[in-house]
Amino acid sequence: MSATILIVDDEKNIRVSLARSLSIEGYRCDDADSVASALARFEPQSHDLVMLDVQLPDGSGLDVLAELKGRAPETPVVVMSGHGTIEMAKEAIRLGAHDFIEKPLSIDKILITLHNALEFANQRRELETLRALARSGSELVGRSRVMSEVRERISLAAPSRGRVLITGESGTGKELIARAVHEESDRADKPFVKLNCAAIPSELIESELFGHERGAFTGAHQARKGKFELAHGGTLFLDEIGDMRLDVQAKLLRALQEGEIERVGGARPIRVDVRVVAATNKDLEAAIEAGEFREDLYYRLNVIPIDAPPLRAHKEDVPELVASFVARVCEENGMKRKDVTSEALEALARHDWPGNVRELRNACERLVILTPATVIDGAAVRRLLGEGKTVAGALYRPGASMRDLVADAERAIILAALNAHGGHVTQTAAALQLERSHLYKKMRALGIRD
Template sequence: MPASILIVDDEANIRRMLGSLLRAEGYRTREAGSGLGALAEVQSEEPDAVLMDLYMGSESGLDALPRLREAAPELPVIMMSGRASLSDAVKATRLGAFHFIEKPLSPEAVLLTLGSALELRKARDLNRALREELGDRDEMVGRSPGVERVRQMIARVAPTDARVLITGESGTGKEVAASAIHYRSGRAGGPFIKLNCAAIPKDLVESEMFGHERGAFTGATERRRGRFEVASGGTLFLDEIGDLSLAAQAKLLRALEQGEIERVGGTETITVDVRILTATNKDLRAEVAAGRFREDLYFRLHVIPLHLPPLRERPGDVALLVDHFMAHNQRRHALRPPRLEAAALEALIRHPWPGNVRELANILERICILYAGTDVGAAEIRAVLAGAGPMPEDAPAYRDDDERSLNERLDDYERQLLTGALDSAEGNVAEAARKLQTDRGNLYRRMRRLDIVR
């Protein structure tokens, strides 16, 4: 359906001129001759964008703008005027106007500005739709005392700007907790940027965090903003913070202490306004004692500790999580959910869940796909749990008819080992690294080299 534009101006000829221009471009138009009329139109049916005059007789568009924004917070409003001062333009922007264009109006300026406003609206609508689809991931599901304590702590710390260190085993929902803190904070309208510290090669950590200038190093063909800069005005979530190298820890500490960064290869000091949330499944006190984590950085990050209990300590929440993920998978895959018998649910409750909530979510997704619309008993649950993933085959023997090079054969076997371990670990990279007796950073690097995506 064509976008709907509300034209607000006390001059009828301006409304007619703009209406003709916009209808010729395929837009639908509505009109109002005053701020009160515009508010009534918006409350009746919200348009996709508004073009509003700054001065309308005795009425000011600046007075109407806050009322429109209150009625429709995501509605882009473009202000127009032929006799506005710079201070008027600044005030309009502060009140939430999308843009300010001067009269006499140029068709090109009107259409270009309107196109940008509609792109913004489309992006906001898409973001809201995604949030509605994925928003259940920002909820801590459960009624156990452990989950209630987490929920209460999130409610206390979210409105503040305090740094939070989230701890817990892999799969307990540390990213969910960080997301919940962000979206319940005053920074909810800003970006929520995530960075997995274990996944960054050591020589690229500084570039990932702080960005780089063109030519700063081999391969830096253009300027790139880092995560700190992108997250300014919002929240930066540093996952697996315990895997950050000591050199990277020093650079992170400096950014936290000064609130400023410099891009790699640059000389400009950039001020950033970022709330930092971190997470780890390591004991950072032990890491500090072992000399692998800076004590001063630990104290900077450990302002508010938030520990997430493993699923085995809250078996009473399994049934609620089952309902939650069943509904999620029904929406995601458009399948009729399976019907779990009492014995099937009991088997899920009794399972130790070493991979915690993440493992349960993966198992339930598999059940939803394999047994859509059918009855599922304990036998089916045991079969799915037993067949969580194939283990890699034994190393192949030398064959004269295999014309591949040594490197190609080794890559093929390594790919089998890695995919087998990842399947066995339900996609949990940390658990796969433990099974392979290596660190996560090394496993991530090998996965990238072999084009293994999980």
């Protein structure tokens, strides 16, 4: 895509020769010759960059700059001046100019400056998109009464230092809740450190938690900080706490009681300021009964309990969850937005979702990938949920011919492959061992846009 540049200068010579040089380089140009015409001409949606003279017949370019920055803070402005002084440059930069070029203009210098400014603006936009994406992925969706109660609980818990124990079935958002507790606390700018107690072999978990000194055990070639030290000042999230071995539970209890830890093989206690948030999908009270979980540790951890509700207890959130997941998957895969019909939403809401929100999210991902149309309808959902046990089952639908079903399968495979190769047709063709032109032909025939 070629960038469009608005050239603002009262000298016609400069406007014309700049526009000529820039168009040779593939830029499109508009121009304006005064403060008034620049402000009238400028369109945030059409202009990617503004080149701005400082001395204009009806005022200073710096006034234009201030106004542009107010209207379109993301659009880079490069200031040009024949009377360039350092003071002027400083003022322009202070007002938000990206760069400053002195007249007489050197076209080489201009091209480099424009390239850098546009590149910078692009990267900033990309970063913003990624940030928004990251934010949207870390937010609890759902306005049902149950979810509102969870959110309220988080807001009450967050500001205190109180330990939080999050319970709930698998896939109900326990980790999201833990992150939200951290994000809403005054520790938000300090580390959030996670340890999955079930994923670490039990003989390593002590060193993971508390760190070790050099030579503490075979293979400990170097001293290492544990998660407690890494989380200092912030939040330590102990996931799957119900799977922690009893002897480690005892050490954890001591660390919580004393606010101090000892590295494995270390002799000296280390003070740590850590807020602990724990989560489990186990019934800890039953585990206590069974002698698998220490009761005293349970009470230490469970100062503020938060229960993550199963999805079947807040099905009214299904439409909002689906909308957010579908939008997210489309965005992540660079696909056009897809709409979900109300019939499809009803079918999704009727389903039981034993795997809770995680299962719903995965289903949305498959729906987006497997539905080539821009609308996800009831039939697509029924196909996915009804016969979703196998890939072939997901593709079969009563009433469709073999020919259509094979086309569906090809479409799904090509979309998945395109997706895996970032939309790169050449790479996708190579991966599928097809001629590029053949793949294009197939994509056209199957109604896949590039």
